[in-house]
Amino acid sequence: xxxxxxxxxxxxxxxxxxxxxxxDIILNSVLDELxxxxxxxxxxxxxxxxxxxxxxxxxxxxxGRNFGINQYSFTPNISYMRGQNFFLxxxxxxxxxxxxxxxxxxxxxxxxxxxxNSKRFNLTGIYSRIFxxxxxxxxxPNRLAISLVYHKKNLRTRMSGGYLFGGSSSLYSAxxxxxxxxxxxxxxxxxxxNPELSFLFSQQTVSEQISSGFSPQQIEQDVFELINTKIEFxxxxxxxxxxxxxxxxxxxxxxxxxxxxxxxxxxxxxxxxYFVGL
Amino acid sequence: MLMRKNTYLIFLFIITFxxxxxxxxxxxxxxxEKIYTPNQIEMIKDQRDMVxxxxxTFRNSLSKEQRSMLxxxxxxxKERQLALMKSLTENQKEVLKGNRESVxxxxxSFSKSLTNEQKMVLKRRRDDLKGKREKLKDYKAGSNERRDxxxxxxxxxxxxxxxQKNNLLPNPKLGS
Numbered sequence: 001x002x003x004x005x006x007x008x009x010x011x012x013x014x015x016x017x018x019x020x021x022x023x024d025i026i027l028n029s030v031l032d033e034l035x036x037x038x039x040x041x042x043x044x045x046x047x048x049x050x051x052x053x054x055x056x057x058x059x060x061x062x063x064g065r066n067f068g069i070n071q072y073s074f075t076p077n078i079s080y081m082r083g084q085n086f087f088l089x090x091x092x093x094x095x096x097x098x099x100x101x102x103x104x105x106x107x108x109x110x111x112x113x114x115x116x117n118s119k120r121f122n123l124t125g126i127y128s129r130i131f132x133x134x135x136x137x138x139x140x141p142n143r144l145a146i147s148l149v150y151h152k153k154n155l156r157t158r159m160s161g162g163y164l165f166g167g168s169s170s171l172y173s174a175x176x177x178x179x180x181x182x183x184x185x186x187x188x189x190x191x192x193x194n195p196e197l198s199f200l201f202s203q204q205t206v207s208e209q210i211s212s213g214f215s216p217q218q219i220e221q222d223v224f225e226l227i228n229t230k231i232e233f234x235x236x237x238x239x240x241x242x243x244x245x246x247x248x249x250x251x252x253x254x255x256x257x258x259x260x261x262x263x264x265x266x267x268x269x270x271x272x273x274y275f276v277g278l
Numbered sequence: 279m280l281m282r283k284n285t286y287l288i289f290l291f292i293i294t295f296x297x298x299x300x301x302x303x304x305x306x307x308x309x310x311e312k313i314y315t316p317n318q319i320e321m322i323k324d325q326r327d328m329v330x331x332x333x334x335t336f337r338n339s340l341s342k343e344q345r346s347m348l349x350x351x352x353x354x355x356k357e358r359q360l361a362l363m364k365s366l367t368e369n370q371k372e373v374l375k376g377n378r379e380s381v382x383x384x385x386x387s388f389s390k391s392l393t394n395e396q397k398m399v400l401k402r403r404r405d406d407l408k409g410k411r412e413k414l415k416d417y418k419a420g421s422n423e424r425r426d427x428x429x430x431x432x433x434x435x436x437x438x439x440x441x442q443k444n445n446l447l448p449n450p451k452l453g454s
Contacts, residue, residue, distance in 0.1 A: 049407075051414040063425075067432050069439050079414045087414065098435065099442035112413065122413070134438055138430040164426060172425045205429050227428070238408065256428075275411045 048278035049081040059267040060095060063200055064228040064251030066265055071097035086111050106130045122149040140164035154180040171224060172202040178232075189239040196232045201225060206258045228253045234269075245271040313399050318391055325384045332377040339370050
């Protein structure tokens, strides 16, 4: 919690220090609203971008599992991108039934390069630092990840792997395949349907009871296996700098040794995004 | 032997560097000068100049009262904006109306002047931006923390859920 307050204070100080003359700022904001100067040029050539998103999940699942808490969540995120290579991202997550409600703040940075001239293969390395709001000794505050994206026409395949450390360290890997279908296409806006199938493999601690002599013994061990298969059905409206997405998601969790009565789950996600060149 | 190994490493580094440089060099999008005709660029410039001029005229026309209205810290920024809009004189309203009209006219003739080829280029450029946005989505997708160990995350959640429930119970010490 202290960390979150510290980061919040730091960001707030930064914002306050940039406010030089309140009257000018307000006046300029009114004038900017009334006199837009770049309404003709569709997109200027820029190399810095800012992408802000706000997502709401109507139900919360972890790797497709219900933790027995009925709640919704939302995740604000802001990402800065320089060229097509460097990015910096700040995100957080709010869970409606937890105390404290804000689960974490994550700060990620990464670099990506195209591996070929036709820009089909893209490799990205990411480091994330997570500041949890509640004491969580076993949760991992660091993540190192790498992802490889193959993109050809409407087909997109994403393979990624990561190492979580600083708590009870863990490895994961994911594979996702999506196909983009343009439902309506105009040079000003478009509507797309982009179904995706993904698989999540992860290192998990499982408990197993074994018979040893007269009394059964419980042993814990780490396994690395498929833990969830997910299908997403997102419909996206892309309108200039804005994009709106509604997605219906289905989880098919694969039971671990210690799990019984695991059921398939589903939820809706609604996302608003704003993408702008700086 | 060590010298030979170092030479290989330097060679490998140079090749990687140039290859990356070549790939990155292709990231440059076509500039406005390459997409639009000189006439269209002139239209963009005219529109900007005209808006800037109208903006300055409007700014200079603000009275002391209107400026002090903007400093009124008792009102929120939105309320100050609304108050300013309500206080506009006929002349100021005319400047705004004239600005809107001129922009609309230039926009119309600009849109009509675009050829199908230019529209395609603009669309490609928009797609390129879309690609960038997709990339940012990819980065974001990896940043959710729902990949941690389930057992630990579930315990953390259940503990915090209990806390939430306990906080809702009346405090016996206060007798409420």
